Amino acid sequence: MEQKFDGTPKAELRLEGRRVTRSDVANDWGLMLRWVVKRDGKEIATVAARADATYEHPDKTPGHYEIELQTWKYVNYAKDAKGEFTVSKFVTISNVVKYKI
Amino acid sequence: MLNVGNVRMPVCRGHGLSRRSFLSAGTAGLAGLVLPDLLKLEASGAVKSKNGSKIRNCITIFLVGSPGQLDTWDMKPDAPENVRGKFKPIQTNVNGVRICEHFPLMARHMDQIALIRSLHHKTGATHENGQRWMMTGHDFNPDSVKPHVGSIISRVYGPKGDMPANVILPGKIGNTGAGDFHGQTAGYLGSAHEPFFLNADPARPDFKVGDLDVPPGESSSRLDNRKRLLEQVDELQRRTETRSTTQHDASYERAFRLLFSSEAKRAFAIDQEPEKVRDRYGRNTFGQSCLMARRLIESGVRYVTVNHFDTVFGLSCWDMHADGGGLNNTYLDYERHLCPQFDWAFTALIDDLKQSGLLEETVIAVLSEFGRTPQVNGRGGRDHYPAAWTNFLCGGNIKGGQVVGSTDKIGSRPNDSPIEPPQVIATIFKGMGIDLDTTMMPGPGERPIRLVEAEPIRQLFA
Numbered sequence: 001m002e003q004k005f006d007g008t009p010k011a012e013l014r015l016e017g018r019r020v021t022r023s024d025v026a027n028d029w030g031l032m033l034r035w036v037v038k039r040d041g042k043e044i045a046t047v048a049a050r051a052d053a054t055y056e057h058p059d060k061t062p063g064h065y066e067i068e069l070q071t072w073k074y075v076n077y078a079k080d081a082k083g084e085f086t087v088s089k090f091v092t093i094s095n096v097v098k099y100k101i
Numbered sequence: 102m103l104n105v106g107n108v109r110m111p112v113c114r115g116h117g118l119s120r121r122s123f124l125s126a127g128t129a130g131l132a133g134l135v136l137p138d139l140l141k142l143e144a145s146g147a148v149k150s151k152n153g154s155k156i157r158n159c160i161t162i163f164l165v166g167s168p169g170q171l172d173t174w175d176m177k178p179d180a181p182e183n184v185r186g187k188f189k190p191i192q193t194n195v196n197g198v199r200i201c202e203h204f205p206l207m208a209r210h211m212d213q214i215a216l217i218r219s220l221h222h223k224t225g226a227t228h229e230n231g232q233r234w235m236m237t238g239h240d241f242n243p244d245s246v247k248p249h250v251g252s253i254i255s256r257v258y259g260p261k262g263d264m265p266a267n268v269i270l271p272g273k274i275g276n277t278g279a280g281d282f283h284g285q286t287a288g289y290l291g292s293a294h295e296p297f298f299l300n301a302d303p304a305r306p307d308f309k310v311g312d313l314d315v316p317p318g319e320s321s322s323r324l325d326n327r328k329r330l331l332e333q334v335d336e337l338q339r340r341t342e343t344r345s346t347t348q349h350d351a352s353y354e355r356a357f358r359l360l361f362s363s364e365a366k367r368a369f370a371i372d373q374e375p376e377k378v379r380d381r382y383g384r385n386t387f388g389q390s391c392l393m394a395r396r397l398i399e400s401g402v403r404y405v406t407v408n409h410f411d412t413v414f415g416l417s418c419w420d421m422h423a424d425g426g427g428l429n430n431t432y433l434d435y436e437r438h439l440c441p442q443f444d445w446a447f448t449a450l451i452d453d454l455k456q457s458g459l460l461e462e463t464v465i466a467v468l469s470e471f472g473r474t475p476q477v478n479g480r481g482g483r484d485h486y487p488a489a490w491t492n493f494l495c496g497g498n499i500k501g502g503q504v505v506g507s508t509d510k511i512g513s514r515p516n517d518s519p520i521e522p523p524q525v526i527a528t529i530f531k532g533m534g535i536d537l538d539t540t541m542m543p544g545p546g547e548r549p550i551r552l553v554e555a556e557p558i559r560q561l562f563a
Contacts, residue, residue, distance in 0.1 A: 001272050001411050004304040006384040026376070030383020030445040032437040050441060051205035072437040077417040083431055083481065088417075088438075 003074070005029045008093075011069050015097040019056040020067050022049065025093065031072040034090070039063040046070075062101050069094035156258060157497045157533040158403050159464040160394045161250070162447065165274060165410040166420030167231065167490070169473030169483045171512045172435060173201050174491040175218045183477050184511045187432045195502045203440035206448040212502040213451060213460075214495045215561050219506025219515035222471070222522055226485035228277035228413060228420075229284075231470020235492075236284035236406075238526035238553040245545050246288035250526055251404030253552055254533075255287070255294040257542050261401035263362035265297040265355060268397055269406045270390040272300045277413050285406070289545045293355070296406070303371050303389040310369045368400035369393070381449045388446040395453055398463055409443065421473060423482025431481055451495065464497035464532040468525070475511040488514050492525065497532035500563045523555035531557035 007027030014021045025033070035055050037045040040063045047055060049069060057065065070090040078086045169186070171177055176190040176199060190199035193211035200208055200216075207214070224230045224240055233239065237247035248256070251267030260266045273296075274283040287294035301310050359365050371379070371393055382388035387409050394405040413420040414427045417438045422428040430439075447467065454460040472490025473483035489508045495501050506518035530537055530552055537552060544550035 001302060001386065003386045003410075003416060004302050006304050006306060006389075009384075024377065024380065026380060027384050028380040028445075030385050030388045030442050032441045048202075048205070050445070051209075072441070074417060074438055077415070077429060077434060079429055079431070079433075081425075083423070083433065085433065 005031075005074060009071050011094045013067070013069060013094045013097045015067075015099060017056075018065075018099055018101075019054055020097050021054045022069055022094065023053075025069075025071070029071055029073070031074060032090075034070050036068050036070050036090075036092075038066040041066075060101055064098065064100050066096050066098050068092050068096045156254075156403070156535055157462050157464060158398045158459075159251075159254070159405070159466060159497075159529055159533055160391075160398060160450070161236075161404075161406045161466045161468055161529075162391070162443075163232075163236070163274075163406055163408050164419050164443070164467065164469040165232075165277065165408055166228070166413045166418040166430075167469040167471050167473065167485070168419045168435075168439070169421060170218070170490045170508070171473070171475060172421075172432070172483070173204070173440070174216055174493065175489075175508055175512050176201060177510060177512055180475075180511050184475050186477060186483075188436070198502075198504055201440065203436055204444045206444045210448050210451055210495075213455075214493050214501050215499055215503050215505065216491055216493045217505045217520050217525065217558070218491045218508055219518050220472075220490050220492055220520050220522070220525065221515055222487045224487065226471060226487050227279040228470050228485075229279050229282060231487060232274060232277070233282060233284035234522035235468045235470065235525065237288070238523040238555065241282060243282075246282065246286065247284070248288040248290045248294065249285050249296060249406075250529065251296055251406060252287035252290050252294040253542060254404045256290045257540065257552070258403060260355075261403065263358045263364045264368065264397070264401040265359065266403045267294070267296045267406075268299065268402050268404070269296040269408065270299045270393055271302050271386055272408070272411050273298050274408055275411045290542075297355075297359070299390075299393070302386050303393045304384060304386045308371065364400060368396050368402075371396065378453070381445075381453075383442060383445045383449075385442060387442055388449070391446040391450045392453075395450060395459075398454075398459060399457070419469070421482045422484060423478065423480040425480060454496065460496045462497070464499060464529055465495050466492070466525070466529050466532075467494070468492050472512070475513045486513075494525075494528065494532060494561065498534065498563070499528075499532045499561050503560065505558055505560055518560075520558060521555070523553050524558055526553045527555040528557040528561055531562065 009025050009027045009029055011025045012023040033049040035047045035049045036043060037057050071093050073089055073091045075087040080086050172186045172188055177185050178190055189202045191202045191208055192199055193208040195211040198211055222234050233241050236249050239247040255266035269285055273285055285296060299310060301308055382392040390407045394407050397405050410418040417434045418430060419439060420428055421430045423431045454463055469492060471485055471487035474486045478484055489512055506520055507516045508514060509516050527537060540552060541549040542552055
């Protein structure tokens with residue numbers, strides 16, 4: 001049976017200081033959820049986000065920070081020679097919150 | 102007293118079963134006690150159906166393909182790198198019990214779960230062998246195909262109301278590599294006790310159960326007429342009735358009852374669930390099947406099996422060979438897809454059943470075919486390994502927050518308390534409240550036999 005993932009997941013992020021809080025995910029596919037942290041436009045960390053709805057990135061290096069929520073989008077399990085997925089991928093499902101240190 | 106199905110037989114004090122009651126039991130078995138008989142007996146008050154309905158329910162989640170014990174629930178962080186794998190353990194809410202980091206929600210429910218870490222079987226390392234062991238409690242015998250555990254429950258206790266006693270979601274197990282016998286049939290119990298296969302995906306927005314729709318061009322009244330005609334033909338047939346024709350009758354009766362049952366229609370109407378509840382299980386085939394399992398248990402189904410995948414080929418599943426071809430599941434599939442999907446739906450099911458008071462009335466059994474090789478293979482995967490693996494139980498009268506058995510330093514064999522599949526099946530029965538010493542069923546040739554030839558794991562009961 002083909003595996004069905006219904007709807008389009010969506011969550012809302014809120015920022016208080018450096019602490020980001022997510023809403024429940026609507027149309028949650030139930031796959032991996034992760035926080036993606038960028039500093040000055042460059043990805044510096046990905047952190048599991050399923051277990052807790054809040055996250056505070058510990059790095060206080062000066063710069064412009066952005067945090068967003070992503071989920072795994074399964075299309076198929078095809079992988080390249082290095083073992084990386086070729087079609088399935090992480091997709092952003094939230095707004096982006098920003099702060100500056 | 103001895104129970105053959107729901108029929109209670111007297112036993113001689115100090116001498117076990119009396120010859121008279123054994124003969125009576127044999128006769129009861131010979132009579133078949135198929136569904137219509139049972140209903141007639143119930144209607145006449147000859148069978149204490151209330152007694153049967155007191156047993157608890159069971160939801161089995163079957164992880165087709167089989168997760169590796171070292172990457173999930175029996176981690177060995179101190180083992181060499183090519184044994185311990187890529188994942189790290191996390192502490193659960195039970196002191197000293199650690200599981201894989203990719204089950205963070207399950208870790209918070211461990212006080213309700215009993216891990217069996219010393220499970221093993223001694224037959225060949227095919228998926229089908231493991232499926233048959235874990236779903237029938239028996240090794241394979243083509244001359245006497247053993248029934249699925251849910252079919253045994255159907256045979257012994259019958260249905261509650263219009264709902265079938267035994268349902269398998271979302272569909273039957275298909276190709277897993279080595280044959281067509283997956284342990285998900287009624288076997289020698291006959292067609293009256295075949296599982297009801299949903300054969301539809303409850304995650305689809307257009308989800309419908311095919312068997313519950315009046316076919317195009319047919320009206321309900323026309324079907325009613327056809328049923329009456331069929332009953333007349335059946336009446337003629339009964340003059341030369343055999344056991345198989347009786348079972349055929351029961352199958353028809355079950356199908357018609359389901360077709361016209363408002364109870365069944367309500368149970369399968371998953372779109373009536375609040376959106377937040379559907380989200381909490383995960384908007385995917387497995388998650389919505391777990392939610393459907395809860396709805397079916399609420400509606401009177403006694404035994405529900407959720408197959409997490411119906412094949413091991415060409416999709417993300419637990420069968421982590423990393424072979425670069427049709428069996429190319431890797432650690433990435435576990436991390437991004439399989440572990441989170443299971444963790445999310447399984448804990449939703451526990452919470453949901455607990456909230457509605459049904460967890461004490463429902464055993465949840467998470468089963469698989471075997472473990473995976475202690476050493477990571479040259480491609481970064483693990484292959485089939487029936488000498489050691491972990492499954493787990495919760496709900497019913499199972500005492501959670503404990504671990505049965507352990508394995509050696511590399512998870513290659515049981516270190517203590519070795520457990521074999523029939524013991525797990527016996528434990529499920531006991532968890533459902535069935536006394537295996539006094540409850541029997543008609544075996545091949547209708548001779549009364551135990552439901553499973555094993556003793557439950559005593560440690561799991563308070």
